[in-house]
Amino acid sequence: MTGPTVHFVDDDESMRKATTRLLEAAGLQVATYANARDFLESADPSMEGCVILDMRLPDQTGLELQVALASQGVQLPVIFMTGYGVIPDTVRAMQRGAVDFLTMPVEAETLLASVARAFAQDAASRVERARMAYLQARYARLTPREREVLLHLISGQLNKQVAADLQIAERTIKLHRANILEKLEVESMAELARLAVDLGIEPARRS
Numbered sequence: 001m002t003g004p005t006v007h008f009v010d011d012d013e014s015m016r017k018a019t020t021r022l023l024e025a026a027g028l029q030v031a032t033y034a035n036a037r038d039f040l041e042s043a044d045p046s047m048e049g050c051v052i053l054d055m056r057l058p059d060q061t062g063l064e065l066q067v068a069l070a071s072q073g074v075q076l077p078v079i080f081m082t083g084y085g086v087i088p089d090t091v092r093a094m095q096r097g098a099v100d101f102l103t104m105p106v107e108a109e110t111l112l113a114s115v116a117r118a119f120a121q122d123a124a125s126r127v128e129r130a131r132m133a134y135l136q137a138r139y140a141r142l143t144p145r146e147r148e149v150l151l152h153l154i155s156g157q158l159n160k161q162v163a164a165d166l167q168i169a170e171r172t173i174k175l176h177r178a179n180i181l182e183k184l185e186v187e188s189m190a191e192l193a194r195l196a197v198d199l200g201i202e203p204a205r206r207s
Contacts, residue, residue, distance in 0.1 A: 004049040004119050005029045007076065010063065019052070019111075026112055036065040040189045045073040046191065048126070050099070050118035055082035066098070075125060077118035081106060135199055141183040145147050148175040154196045155203035165204075 008030060010016050016032045018055050023030045029049070033039040036057050052070070053062035060068075066078050080101045099121060100114040142150065152162040156176065163170040184194050196203070 001028060002048075004122070005031050005047070006049055006052060006115055007031050007033065007039065007043075007047070008052045009033045009036065009057065009062075010052075010054040010081075011035055012054070015054075021113070022108055023115070029116065036068070039065070040072070041070055043069060043072060043074045045062060045075065047076055048113060048122060049075060049078045050079060050122060052079045052081055052115075054081055075129075077121045077125075079111075079114050079118055115194075132198070138184050139199055139201075140194075142180060145177050146180050146183070149173060149194075150180055150196070151201070151204035153177060153180070154193050154201070155205070157204075165173045 004029050006022075008019055010019070010032075011034050015152070016034070020030045022031055030062060031042075033042075036059050039051075053065055055062040057065065062080055062082070069076070069078075077099045079099050081104055082101070083104045099118045102110065102114065105116050139147075148166065149162060152165060157165070159173045163173045166173070181187065181192065184192065184195055186195060
């Protein structure tokens with residue numbers, strides 16, 4: 001399936017059918033799985049939408065499946081549904097990023113609202129991951145020396161100070177600085193500093 005999809009994992013066939021009817025009636029695309037293994041075999045990082053997990057599956061718990069998905073790079077938001085609401089499980093699920101932990105029976109409006117939040121979270125996360133991937137690709141264009149110069153520039157040093165620290169000519173620092181701004185597609189030191197923060201780059205310590 002392509003596009004945002006609700007991936008529903010539950011070993012109860014009647015529950016899968018009823019939930020599928022509800023979600024499809026709301027105009028949502030649904031894929032169902034009877035166990036964790038089936039879902040893991042088909043899951044991949046390109047999936048869009050969300051996952052609804054039964055906490056107690058025949059082959060592993062919903063929490064275990066949540067961890068397994070993360071290990072495969074599948075970052076879909078997770079909604080747990082269970083007939084056995086246990087506080088420690090709820091806490092662990094939320095700590096690992098679950099959108100909701102719903103105790104059955106679940107009202108239709110509650111489930112649909114939870115799915116809507118999960119879809120919105122997934123869309124926002126994809127935009128942010130794409131932005132970060134683009135920033136990282138731009139950073140990858142820099143040479144090792146340009147990265148070294150970058151660390152000094154974002155620490156607030158002037159060209160002549162960077163030149164002194166690295167023991168190279170100031171005109172060479174100016175050339176590196178121009179190349180850095182061009183490759184990173186920024187026009188000012190302020191933009192360069194913001195990009196470094198986004199990438200988690202720590203400035204060089206000033207002497």
